[in-house]
Amino acid sequence: MPAKKTRFTTLDLKASIAAVRKRFVGIRVVNVYDVDNKTYLIKFSKPDDKGVLLIESGIRIHTTEFDWPKGLIPSGFAMKLRKHLKSRRLESIEQLGIDRIIDLQFGSGEAAYHLIVELYDKGNIILTDFNYIILSLIRKRTDVTTDEKFAVHEIYAVDSVKQPEDLISLEKLIELLNNAQPNESIKKILNPLLPFGSAVLDECLLKAGLNSESCILGKTFNIEQDAPKLHEQLIQAMDYLKQADSGECKGYITYRQEGSASLLSYEEFHPFLFKQFELKSYLELPTFDRAVDEFFSKLEAQRLDGHIVQKERDALKKLENVKKDHQKRLDELQAAQNEDVRKAYLIEMNADLVTRAMAAINTAVANQMSWPEIEELVDEAKQSGDPTARAIQSIKFDINHLALLLRDPFGDDDDNSGKSSNAPVKIDVDLSLTAFANAKRYFEHKKQSSQKQVRTLEAGEKAIKSASKRTNELLKEVERVATVTKARKAYWFEKFYWFISSDNYIVLGGRDQQQNELLIKRHLRTGDLYVHADLHGATSVIIKNPTGNEVPPRTLQEAGILACCHSAAWEAKVPAPAYWVQHDQVSKTAPTGEYLTTGAFMIRGKRNYLPSEPLNFGFALLFKFDESDQAAIDRHSEERKSKAILDEQDLKQTSNIETQESVEETPLEVSDGEDEENIDENKPDEQQPEEEEEDDEEEQTQESVSNPPLPSSSDEDETSAYPDTQVTYSEEKSIKIDNNQKKESRSQQKPSAKSNNANQPLKRGQRARLKKIKEKYKDQDEEDRQVRMQLLGSAGNESKKKQQQQQQEQQQKQKQKVQNKDNKKKNESIQSRPQSAAVASAIIDDDEGEQQEDEEEKAKRLSEDARLLSTLTGQPTADDPLINVIGVCAPWITLNNYKYKVKILPGGLGKKGKNVQAALKLFAMDRTATQLEKDLIKTVKDQEVSRNLPSGKVKFVLPSYVKLK
Numbered sequence: 001m002p003a004k005k006t007r008f009t010t011l012d013l014k015a016s017i018a019a020v021r022k023r024f025v026g027i028r029v030v031n032v033y034d035v036d037n038k039t040y041l042i043k044f045s046k047p048d049d050k051g052v053l054l055i056e057s058g059i060r061i062h063t064t065e066f067d068w069p070k071g072l073i074p075s076g077f078a079m080k081l082r083k084h085l086k087s088r089r090l091e092s093i094e095q096l097g098i099d100r101i102i103d104l105q106f107g108s109g110e111a112a113y114h115l116i117v118e119l120y121d122k123g124n125i126i127l128t129d130f131n132y133i134i135l136s137l138i139r140k141r142t143d144v145t146t147d148e149k150f151a152v153h154e155i156y157a158v159d160s161v162k163q164p165e166d167l168i169s170l171e172k173l174i175e176l177l178n179n180a181q182p183n184e185s186i187k188k189i190l191n192p193l194l195p196f197g198s199a200v201l202d203e204c205l206l207k208a209g210l211n212s213e214s215c216i217l218g219k220t221f222n223i224e225q226d227a228p229k230l231h232e233q234l235i236q237a238m239d240y241l242k243q244a245d246s247g248e249c250k251g252y253i254t255y256r257q258e259g260s261a262s263l264l265s266y267e268e269f270h271p272f273l274f275k276q277f278e279l280k281s282y283l284e285l286p287t288f289d290r291a292v293d294e295f296f297s298k299l300e301a302q303r304l305d306g307h308i309v310q311k312e313r314d315a316l317k318k319l320e321n322v323k324k325d326h327q328k329r330l331d332e333l334q335a336a337q338n339e340d341v342r343k344a345y346l347i348e349m350n351a352d353l354v355t356r357a358m359a360a361i362n363t364a365v366a367n368q369m370s371w372p373e374i375e376e377l378v379d380e381a382k383q384s385g386d387p388t389a390r391a392i393q394s395i396k397f398d399i400n401h402l403a404l405l406l407r408d409p410f411g412d413d414d415d416n417s418g419k420s421s422n423a424p425v426k427i428d429v430d431l432s433l434t435a436f437a438n439a440k441r442y443f444e445h446k447k448q449s450s451q452k453q454v455r456t457l458e459a460g461e462k463a464i465k466s467a468s469k470r471t472n473e474l475l476k477e478v479e480r481v482a483t484v485t486k487a488r489k490a491y492w493f494e495k496f497y498w499f500i501s502s503d504n505y506i507v508l509g510g511r512d513q514q515q516n517e518l519l520i521k522r523h524l525r526t527g528d529l530y531v532h533a534d535l536h537g538a539t540s541v542i543i544k545n546p547t548g549n550e551v552p553p554r555t556l557q558e559a560g561i562l563a564c565c566h567s568a569a570w571e572a573k574v575p576a577p578a579y580w581v582q583h584d585q586v587s588k589t590a591p592t593g594e595y596l597t598t599g600a601f602m603i604r605g606k607r608n609y610l611p612s613e614p615l616n617f618g619f620a621l622l623f624k625f626d627e628s629d630q631a632a633i634d635r636h637s638e639e640r641k642s643k644a645i646l647d648e649q650d651l652k653q654t655s656n657i658e659t660q661e662s663v664e665e666t667p668l669e670v671s672d673g674e675d676e677e678n679i680d681e682n683k684p685d686e687q688q689p690e691e692e693e694e695d696d697e698e699e700q701t702q703e704s705v706s707n708p709p710l711p712s713s714s715d716e717d718e719t720s721a722y723p724d725t726q727v728t729y730s731e732e733k734s735i736k737i738d739n740n741q742k743k744e745s746r747s748q749q750k751p752s753a754k755s756n757n758a759n760q761p762l763k764r765g766q767r768a769r770l771k772k773i774k775e776k777y778k779d780q781d782e783e784d785r786q787v788r789m790q791l792l793g794s795a796g797n798e799s800k801k802k803q804q805q806q807q808q809e810q811q812q813k814q815k816q817k818v819q820n821k822d823n824k825k826k827n828e829s830i831q832s833r834p835q836s837a838a839v840a841s842a843i844i845d846d847d848e849g850e851q852q853e854d855e856e857e858k859a860k861r862l863s864e865d866a867r868l869l870s871t872l873t874g875q876p877t878a879d880d881p882l883i884n885v886i887g888v889c890a891p892w893i894t895l896n897n898y899k900y901k902v903k904i905l906p907g908g909l910g911k912k913g914k915n916v917q918a919a920l921k922l923f924a925m926d927r928t929a930t931q932l933e934k935d936l937i938k939t940v941k942d943q944e945v946s947r948n949l950p951s952g953k954v955k956f957v958l959p960s961y962v963k964l965k
Contacts, residue, residue: 058123251291513599
């Protein structure tokens with residue numbers, strides 16, 4: 001099997017540089033990403049064109065059209081590249097000398113930076129300033145020959161690279177060959193001295209009438225005759241370098257077909273179709289960089305396909321060996337039967353001879369002759385020409401047998417070819433039996449062999465059937481393993497907290513302040529909804545709604561639970577309300593004189609509050625099946641169909657059902673040697689420590705008795721939503737909400753025990769205290785109350801209310817002016833952002849800094865999302881062509897219809913990773929799971945699931961129906 005080409009030659013490098021120069025010179029860098037520690041992507045963009053340059057240290061450099069997987073967190077070297085190359089133009093790209101070294105210059109003058117890419121040996125990628133002083137690199141090293149150091153603050157010696165030379169002359173070529181070792185390969189001698197690689201040298205040898213593989217100096221290569229012809233071809237081959245520099249070359253990929261499915265296996269890539277490849281199978285592409293991109297992007301997949309083919313061959317070979325072994329045993333049994341029949345017939349046809357020979361030996365034995373004396377007697381009879389003695393081959397005294405050489409007395413001695421067809425056959429006869437009894441013994445042996453053949457045939461058929469079954473299972477297993485082994489492409493939404501709602505909407509949440517910022521800036525579009533909770537640490541959540549239709553209440557409820565679970569409410573184990581607003585109510589424009597930090601936004605207008613729900617989270621498995629299987633898509637089309645609009649009472653009933661079912665749950669938590677903590681959802685929250693009594697008795701009364709109902713929406717206000725802090729109000733009183741509503745909203749939103757005081761028993765002594773207060777003030781009207789409060793200096797509420805009304809009137813006049821200046825203030829707020837926040841936001845997400853999607857990209861994204869959602873299922877069947885699986889963490893009510901799921905509650909003692917592993921083992925033990933599902937479950941990584949769980953302690957519990965099943 002020929003070896004695959006895995007890295008660039010000098011000719012390849014020239015062709016690739018020409019393609020990159022033509023495509024990206026003069027275009028600015030948008031961002032830099034790292035695929036792994038050796039591979040980096042540089043994204044370029046201009047108004048009418050976007051493209052990506054891929055660089056792999058020591059291997060290749062070319063443009064790419066494929067979506068390569070990017071690291072979740074950029075490496076240090078990638079951050080260095082972002083810092084110095086971002087927003088700069090690619091001014092030039094050149095090859096340094098004749099070595100496989102590329103110099104990419106970004107920017108000009110003293111603001112220029114150079115990216116040096118080495119594609120020889122172990123390779124390297126080096127970032128330098130305009131003086132070639134090294135700023136960063138991926139591999140420190142020291143050149144053994146020159147003692148040159150490659151490290152930060154050292155100077156990269158550009159002048160030390162190997163410069164191009166003229167092609168060696170004919171005289172020098174002949175001299176070189178005369179001084180070479182005899183019986184040396186011509187390719188091995190010349191390849192290090194030529195600038196265009198071994199493929200071009202192979203073509204030169206072929207055009208010179210020589211075999212490139214067997215061209216040996218002194219054997220098949222004559223220096224005087226062949227050197228001039230080879231040198232002439234080498235001169236013509238120099239034109240390849242000039243043509244590659246011009247960029248006018250196509251791309252060619254040679255391949256072979258393997259396996260029963262005729263899988264393509266790429267072998268080599270070249271910018272020209274050389275003579276040795278003309279008779280091979282090859283693909284022709286319009287440009288060389290397209291060919292290289294195609295070759296490397298599918299190399300790993302084809303390696304796995306080749307593994308399938310090899311396993312398939314091994315399995316089929318084992319099956320064929322079983323069949324051959326079975327047939328061999330049948331043939332041997334049939335041959336033994338034929339031999340027994342022939343021997344029996346020969347004994348019968350030579351019965352007289354057999355009888356005489358047996359009688360002679362028996363007589364000698366009866367006369368008490370010794371064994372040597374009997375053998376001597378037989379030898380004397382043979383010498384005297386006795387035909388009976390001549391038929392005796394040997395005497396086996398130990399088993400009382402006589403070996404005779406018998407032939408057919410009626411057969412021909414010679415056949416037409418002159419060879420004897422009636423050769424004597426050696427036959428053992430029992431001296432204790434007659435001749436016919438010996439013949440009968442052979443017939444009986446034949447019968448036994450025939451019966452054994454029948455049994456062998458039956459057993460062999462079963463063995464072949466079993467082997468065929470095992471082979472088919474092995475082939476399926478190999479295909480499954482190969483399918484599972486192929487790296488699953490991470491979907492764009494997996495970088496956030498995410499899930500797919502019960503109504504088939506994508507719901508996203510930011511993991512931190514920077515992701516909240518990115519989520520709103522890049523992914524909040526027209527029609528989408530913003531969901532948040534007035535809780536410390538609450539994440540910003542958006543519901544993707546590309547159609548613009550009304551989002552069902554169930555999806556709003558699920559998004560609200562996600563926001564609350566990723567907040568302080570999880571640790572406090574206290575349900576809290578969330579709210580939702582339209583996309584145009586979320587703004588990054590801060591009030592005059594203020595700025596918003598990273599991840600903070602202004603919410604303007606009405607906020608629609610959702611009812612508080614239990615903090616029930618869950619982990620489940622979402623399977624992806626092949627998009628080409630329309631039957632599977634139709635089979636799961638109703639799985640997440642949008643539900644009818646539910647009223648608030650229905651939602652409450654759903655929540656109550658979920659709470660009641662949780663009573664019968666079984667803990668799954670894996671502890672670290674400590675006792676597990678049992679959580680009962682119906683059990684009231686732990687008693688909070690008693691707070692100090694306030695001096696104001698009336699304030700105490702209101703807190704203890706009143707528990708105002710939660711409004712479904714608040715009056716118009718203007719507040720800032722902070723992901724990691726409680727909602728703070730502007731010092732300039734920019735919030736347009738009266739003080740009583742503000743207190744009411746705050747009292748409902750804080751995740752503390754006070755919010756549920758009405759539902760809790762009164763504290764010790766409080767009942768008598770309240771009775772005294774009611775008795776004391778039962779005759780007091782509102783006017784008397786205000787007079788008393790003024791005398792006590794406690795009438796601040798009324799005066800504050802009047803001041804608030806005056807401020808509202810003034811702010812109402814300025815509201816229109818503020819709205820007209822939103823864009824300007826937005827830019828000002830961005831500029832006024834703290835430097836630390838700006839630096840932090842620059843390093844978080846790969847997509848940050850890119851331009852907004854144009855209409856074509858948006859339409860493409862919507863189409864891709866719709867197609868993706870149609871191929872994701874939580875209820876896999878045996879007929880589904882599953883290809884991979886994703887672990888999803890979502891509100892428990894979202895996972896009602898999932899086949900593999902486990903509930904998660906606040907608290908617990910075990911580690912998240914161990915809990916996830918235990919859940920995956922439980923899923924794999926499901927009796928209804930197919931083998932493919934079990935194989936896919938094994939590929940789920942607990943780290944990917946753990947990062948999507950709420951921060952803090954978690955407890956995994958089993959639903960009651962799983963225990964029953």
